[in-house]
Amino acid sequence: MIGIVLVSHSPALAHAALDLAREMVPGDEPRVAIAAGTAAGGVGTDALAVAGAITELASADGVLVMMDLGSAVLSAEMALDFVEAAGVDVILSPAPFVEGLTAALVCAAGGASLAEANREARRALTAKELHLDSGPWHEPKKVMPPDIPPAGMSASPAEARFVLTNEQGLHARPAALLVAALSGLDADVRVRSATRGPVDGGSLIGLMSLGARSGEEMIVVADGPQSMEAIAAIRAIANRNYGD
Amino acid sequence: MTNWITRFAELVAENRGYLTELDSAIGDADHGANMARGMAAVSAMLETHRPDSADELFKSVGRTLVSGVGGASGPLYGTFFLRVGAEAGPVEQLDTRLLAAALRAGVDGIIARGRAEIGDKTMLDAMAPALDAFDAAVGGGSSAAEAAVLARAAAELGRDATRELVARKGRASYLGERSVGHLDPGATSAALALRALAETLSGVTG
Numbered sequence: 416m417i418g419i420v421l422v423s424h425s426p427a428l429a430h431a432a433l434d435l436a437r438e439m440v441p442g443d444e445p446r447v448a449i450a451a452g453t454a455a456g457g458v459g460t461d462a463l464a465v466a467g468a469i470t471e472l473a474s475a476d477g478v479l480v481m482m483d484l485g486s487a488v489l490s491a492e493m494a495l496d497f498v499e500a501a502g503v504d505v506i507l508s509p510a511p512f513v514e515g516l517t518a519a520l521v522c523a524a525g526g527a528s529l530a531e532a533n534r535e536a537r538r539a540l541t542a543k544e545l546h547l548d549s550g551p552w553h554e555p556k557k558v559m560p561p562d563i564p565p566a567g568m569s570a571s572p573a574e575a576r577f578v579l580t581n582e583q584g585l586h587a588r589p590a591a592l593l594v595a596a597l598s599g600l601d602a603d604v605r606v607r608s609a610t611r612g613p614v615d616g617g618s619l620i621g622l623m624s625l626g627a628r629s630g631e632e633m634i635v636v637a638d639g640p641q642s643m644e645a646i647a648a649i650r651a652i653a654n655r656n657y658g659d
Numbered sequence: 660m661t662n663w664i665t666r667f668a669e670l671v672a673e674n675r676g677y678l679t680e681l682d683s684a685i686g687d688a689d690h691g692a693n694m695a696r697g698m699a700a701v702s703a704m705l706e707t708h709r710p711d712s713a714d715e716l717f718k719s720v721g722r723t724l725v726s727g728v729g730g731a732s733g734p735l736y737g738t739f740f741l742r743v744g745a746e747a748g749p750v751e752q753l754d755t756r757l758l759a760a761a762l763r764a765g766v767d768g769i770i771a772r773g774r775a776e777i778g779d780k781t782m783l784d785a786m787a788p789a790l791d792a793f794d795a796a797v798g799g800g801s802s803a804a805e806a807a808v809l810a811r812a813a814a815e816l817g818r819d820a821t822r823e824l825v826a827r828k829g830r831a832s833y834l835g836e837r838s839v840g841h842l843d844p845g846a847t848s849a850a851l852a853l854r855a856l857a858e859t860l861s862g863v864t865g
Contacts, residue, residue, distance in 0.1 A: 453727070455727070455729075457729060459693070459733070460729065460730075462725045462726075462733065462737065463722065464726070485731060485830065486730050486733065486734065489772060490725075492734070493725065493734040493738065493772065
């Protein structure tokens with residue numbers, strides 16, 4: 416299994432990023448060494464500490480080095496001159512620090528080679544880019560206060576996103592609550608998840624067919640005279656943890 | 660040579676606030692603090708560890724800066740001194756030609772490490788003209804002291820010329836056009852290093 420070295424200006428940042436990434440690794444974890452902060456305990460990087468971290472992991476099947484920004488890169492490059500272990504394979508990864516580490520840790524745990532883990536780490540921003548690039552985010556979007564429909568007109572179609580914070584996601588009971596809340600409103604509501612839909616928000620079976628799980632997002636688009644009330648009604652249910 | 664380092668440390672400490680002020684305008688405001696901390700660690704190291712030879716001296720200085728400075732100046736000045744030491748070799752004194760070669764190796768190290776070019780608004784914009792002046796003087800038969808004085812002048816001119824440059828490296832590069840009108844902090848500390856060399860070799864301070 417390959418090892419991973421984290422180079423960061425901040426020990427807190429490095430440890431937190433590692434904790435976050437570890438959540439994704441169910442079984443055996445790769446060995447990780449952290450070189451963060453200065454010898455004096457301040458913010459900054461130290462090439463000798465990086466060399467020490469790489470040397471510590473030299474018995475692994477290669478070492479992937481993740482860096483935050485700026486001088487972390489210079490320090491990591493310089494560290495290679497000081498590594499006291501002959502023949503260790505090292506890649507300095509240009510991947511983003513948080514997303515890249517998560518991808519690399521998961522791949523490494525699955526037995527990936529150094530080159531494979533680096534490839535995945537480098538692509539780690541893609542999920543975020545694809546998700547957001549397919550939305551309306553090339554320009555600023557005006558955010559409306561959700562529970563106050565503008566007087567005298569309906570701002571439609573209105574779109575809102577809700578994360579399913581409850582444990583079972585969009586199962587029968589929350590779906591039933593949504594259908595009931597929307598039934599009296601003069602609005603056409605379409606709901607989709609990241610991967611399925613859109614479905615009619617007034618259809619119990621339609622909502623359940625999204626199979627949206629805890630932590631996933633529901634994207635709601637409401638049209639019609641009471642589109643704002645529809646969004647507000649869904650928000651009220653979301654705020655009550657979907658009735659769970 | 661130890662005197663050069665100690666004088667550099669003194670100048671950095673004296674100018675710590677100024678370096679920080681420059682770095683506040685076009686950076687993350689830590690160049691003064693970083694360099695002062697690094698050079699203080701160097702001074703402390705030199706008090707307890709009297710190196711016998713030039714390579715020992717510069718290697719210790721380089722390694723101390725790498726660990727003590729924290730920012731990009733750590734690897735950059737660290738590489739400079741490590742390369743100076745490697746080129747100088749296990750000698751007690753450096754003659755003029757060896758000093759020129761060692762300083763040139765140091766600057767080549769900075770270029771290899773930081774991958775800056777002249778005009779990027781970095782320490783190189785002071786170091787490169789300084790070395791060219793040093794080499795030209797030595798080639799023309801000057802003593803080390805004379806060459807160092809000329810190199811210092813060139814470094815200070817180079818530093819002053821960074822005012823109108825647009826930063827293309829380091830944190831300042833995030834500012835783009837807004838970096839114009841300010842001296843580069845790295846070029847400023849580099850000019851102090853050359854001033855320390857000139858003062859030490861010529862015996863004249865100021």
